[in-house]
Amino acid sequence: MSDLAPSLLIAYGSQTGNAESISKHLHEEALARGYASTVTVLDDYEQVEQNHPNAVLVIVISTTGDGDFPDNTQKFFRWTRRGAKDKLAAAFNARKFAVLALGDTNYTNFCQTGKRIERRLIELGAVTFQPKGLADDATGLEAVIDPWVANMWSLLPSLVVCDQEKARRFADRAAAPTSSILKKQKLDDNKVEEKKDTATETPVAVIPPATTATAATTVSDPMDIDIPLHYTPYKFPISLTGVPTSSDQVTGAALLPTEYLSITPTQSTRSPLDSSKASLFHLFPNTPSSSTDPFTYTPSTLFASKIVGHRYLTGDKALKRVLEVTLDVKGLNWTVPAGAVVGIAAPNPDFVVLPLLKRLGIEAETVLDVKLGAGETGVGALPFVTDAPYTAYEAFRYFLDLNPPLRKPFLRIMAEYASDEAERAALLFLTSTAGAALFKSLKQANLSLADLFATFPSVTSLPLSRLLESLTRLQPRFYSISRINNALGTISIAFNIVEYTNPITQQPVVGLCSTWLESLVKGAGDMIVPLYPKPNVVFGPPADVETPMVLVAAGTGITPFLSFLQARAEAAAAAGKTPGETVLFHGRRFVEADRIYGSEIDAYVAAGVVTRFVEVQSREEGGFKYVQDAVLGEGNDVWRIVGEQKGSLFVCGGVEMARDVHAAVGKICGDAGRVEGGDVGVKNYLKALTAEGRYLKEIWS
Ligand SMILES: Cc1cc2nc3c(=O)[nH]c(=O)nc-3n(C[C@H](O)[C@H](O)[C@H](O)COP(=O)(O)OP(=O)(O)OC[C@H]3O[C@@H](n4cnc5c(N)ncnc54)[C@H](O)[C@@H]3O)c2cc1C
Ligand SMILES: Cc1cc2nc3c(=O)[nH]c(=O)nc-3n(C[C@H](O)[C@H](O)[C@H](O)COP(=O)(O)O)c2cc1C
Numbered sequence: 001m002s003d004l005a006p007s008l009l010i011a012y013g014s015q016t017g018n019a020e021s022i023s024k025h026l027h028e029e030a031l032a033r034g035y036a037s038t039v040t041v042l043d044d045y046e047q048v049e050q051n052h053p054n055a056v057l058v059i060v061i062s063t064t065g066d067g068d069f070p071d072n073t074q075k076f077f078r079w080t081r082r083g084a085k086d087k088l089a090a091a092f093n094a095r096k097f098a099v100l101a102l103g104d105t106n107y108t109n110f111c112q113t114g115k116r117i118e119r120r121l122i123e124l125g126a127v128t129f130q131p132k133g134l135a136d137d138a139t140g141l142e143a144v145i146d147p148w149v150a151n152m153w154s155l156l157p158s159l160v161v162c163d164q165e166k167a168r169r170f171a172d173r174a175a176a177p178t179s180s181i182l183k184k185q186k187l188d189d190n191k192v193e194e195k196k197d198t199a200t201e202t203p204v205a206v207i208p209p210a211t212t213a214t215a216a217t218t219v220s221d222p223m224d225i226d227i228p229l230h231y232t233p234y235k236f237p238i239s240l241t242g243v244p245t246s247s248d249q250v251t252g253a254a255l256l257p258t259e260y261l262s263i264t265p266t267q268s269t270r271s272p273l274d275s276s277k278a279s280l281f282h283l284f285p286n287t288p289s290s291s292t293d294p295f296t297y298t299p300s301t302l303f304a305s306k307i308v309g310h311r312y313l314t315g316d317k318a319l320k321r322v323l324e325v326t327l328d329v330k331g332l333n334w335t336v337p338a339g340a341v342v343g344i345a346a347p348n349p350d351f352v353v354l355p356l357l358k359r360l361g362i363e364a365e366t367v368l369d370v371k372l373g374a375g376e377t378g379v380g381a382l383p384f385v386t387d388a389p390y391t392a393y394e395a396f397r398y399f400l401d402l403n404p405p406l407r408k409p410f411l412r413i414m415a416e417y418a419s420d421e422a423e424r425a426a427l428l429f430l431t432s433t434a435g436a437a438l439f440k441s442l443k444q445a446n447l448s449l450a451d452l453f454a455t456f457p458s459v460t461s462l463p464l465s466r467l468l469e470s471l472t473r474l475q476p477r478f479y480s481i482s483r484i485n486n487a488l489g490t491i492s493i494a495f496n497i498v499e500y501t502n503p504i505t506q507q508p509v510v511g512l513c514s515t516w517l518e519s520l521v522k523g524a525g526d527m528i529v530p531l532y533p534k535p536n537v538v539f540g541p542p543a544d545v546e547t548p549m550v551l552v553a554a555g556t557g558i559t560p561f562l563s564f565l566q567a568r569a570e571a572a573a574a575a576g577k578t579p580g581e582t583v584l585f586h587g588r589r590f591v592e593a594d595r596i597y598g599s600e601i602d603a604y605v606a607a608g609v610v611t612r613f614v615e616v617q618s619r620e621e622g623g624f625k626y627v628q629d630a631v632l633g634e635g636n637d638v639w640r641i642v643g644e645q646k647g648s649l650f651v652c653g654g655v656e657m658a659r660d661v662h663a664a665v666g667k668i669c670g671d672a673g674r675v676e677g678g679d680v681g682v683k684n685y686l687k688a689l690t691a692e693g694r695y696l697k698e699i700w701s
Helices: 018-032 042-049 071-082 085-092 112-123 142-158 164-175 189-198 278-283 350-360 392-399 408-416 421-430 436-444 449-455 464-470 512-522 555-575 598-606 627-633 635-644 655-673 678-691
Strands: 008-013 037-041 056-062 096-103 133-136 218-220 226-228 261-269 303-312 322-328 341-344 366-372 477-485 490-496 499-501 508-510 528-533 549-554 582-588 612-617 648-654 695-700
Touching: 008 018, 008 042, 008 071, 018 037, 018 056, 018 096, 018 142, 037 042, 042 071, 042 085, 056 112, 071 085, 071 112, 096 112, 096 142, 133 142, 142 436, 261 464, 303 490, 303 512, 322 512, 322 528, 350 392, 350 449, 366 392, 408 421, 408 464, 421 436, 477 512, 477 555, 490 512, 490 555, 549 555, 549 627, 549 635, 555 582, 555 598, 555 648, 555 695, 582 627, 582 635, 612 627, 627 635, 627 655, 635 648, 635 655, 648 655, 655 678, 655 695, 678 695
Parallel strands: 008 037, 008 056, 056 096, 096 133, 549 582, 549 648, 582 612, 648 695
Antiparallel strands: 218 226, 261 366, 303 322, 303 528, 322 490, 341 477, 341 528, 477 490, 499 508
16 A cells, blocks of 8 residues: 555646646546546646655647647656756656547647657656557547546556545445436535535526527627627537437436536626727736737737738639738737747637527626635636636636537536436436447537537526536637738738538538637727737748748648748848749649739749749649649659758648648658658658658648
């Protein structure tokens, strides 16, 4: 027994919230199972670990970019590589740990960060207590996560000290039929008692039955303004074949996650701020209006930039509009490098927020006091950290992702509050192993939160704390900077306006940030855009202007390359040099309508900065159809520049395009024995190019 670790430390790295949400739920379940558990973001690991020196470590980490670490793990990974040897030894030598990696097999470097972290910690003397899990978003994360987590729970009793009484109670509940745990038991008995005691004192927000609002109607919103409803929540038609109709018949449903937030609607109210005005920044009370270090601005300390110009880059015939927006960022005091990226924090639209608040029965103006429940640890578990308490409206509009991926713990919580027995059974079934196929079909439908409530209308008494525990933070969207004017302090970004029909539900869907930015330029407001510079961007042109390069882009993937060309032209002029050979491939649908930045590129061609411009149209007769076809067709030149002249290759755009270009480049390298060793030789060659910074991709989902 003396070998047992005193506690469990769960550390996550997450770009869009999945790993974060999984970690919080693991942490809560660990507490309920009787372990002393703490949850932290990986970047705070060094600090947090000092209070838990002998903890067993569980890392949940996603991969972003092209095999890159999420932003909130960069510091951690750097530290594991360059930190003081004695500190690293103290932190990791003989440490028992396991890694749950999240990724997507559509990307070339599947779960790369999880693999790298595991390798590095083993080098530092840490010891895995179970093999890493590699969960694939392309096929459904649960298929790997569920058995991996089940295995972890089975191993932990032999690794970590456990409160036996809590563990026994937990085991009893897990063994009990599902119906007997509904409405009766929480994972943590103590909390049931707490809840009973306070039930009559604390006002609890309740979801009334679903409204039958339609797209054309208006509702009287909580602020007594008529809000046009542009969004009709969609009721997903669940196939009930094989689904138990009573919760008694469901076996193996997930256990109810422990309640860990305490939310008290205070007596005070504050009128919601008008987001289209500068007053938005009252939400970020400590944000300076300018700084000498641009990287003091982060997702929670945003800079108030202002739109100073805009234009559409596509013609009438284009199927998707591309909007260029120019932003004043003088106050950042940032000498913007080529390839730089900004993160933009767009709010949820009022036509989603206000009806949702109404359905939840929450007054928009109510100031909420959001805290961890008594006895809870780990600020990592809070939905957002705040100095100033927010109103319900502000929390929903600015901080919560209202289109979260479907997650079993939330369905399990919804089951707890479903008053209709058939709905409750379906919700429980969805969390069970037998319900995996149904869960997958529901997940693929990408329902919004409002859709989910419409699908299960009898979920009528969900406390706000339960909802907030289940939601992750609204994530900023990234945009590559296309044009830079460091003298004026302006940057331009260009993006598709995302509008499409959900292929499963056939509902119209609009992208959050792109449509919000478009609404700003169409509206009459101040056009304030909250942003921050993304740190650690490595996607940039070679330092030497004479190094030849190949640039491959599809659609708006051209944006960072505009900044590459600008930087190269300026640097060559300053040095009195002729820029190195540059071949630019650009794929789009139509030759004229989609000629994004066409006149700028023509000017670079005329100036010799682009030595060859290969235009590829998928919807026109003749020529190559897709950019990967063109790259393959021009394989001799690509190899001459990259393989023989030691030039650089850059690829930017969507994940499928990057995958197909990667395959084309692999074929070019393997052809005619250019790279020896067959597929393995080519793979290693491309890996080495990437490590040298000579083959870099910026990939969007
Ligand atoms: C480093 C980086 C740089 C980027 N730079 C740029 C840039 O310069 N220009 C640019 O346009 N974008 C860029 N992006 C992408 C950008 O961040 C956003 O993802 C994009 O603008 C959509 O954001 P949104 O909020 O409007 O849409 P969201 O609300 O985030 O919705 C987008 C999601 O909708 C889904 N979707 C979209 N279209 C369809 C469809 N036809 N069928 C089914 N599902 C669909 C996809 O799941 C997609 O992820 C970049 C991304 C990264 C990571
Ligand atoms: C822009 C972007 C880039 C990605 N790059 C990779 C990648 O290189 N390799 C990989 O395995 N998964 C990649 N993914 C998939 C994510 O790792 C996966 O969706 C994961 O569930 C996200 O978890 P998070 O929300 O915690 O960040 C990428 C996803 C996005 C949106």
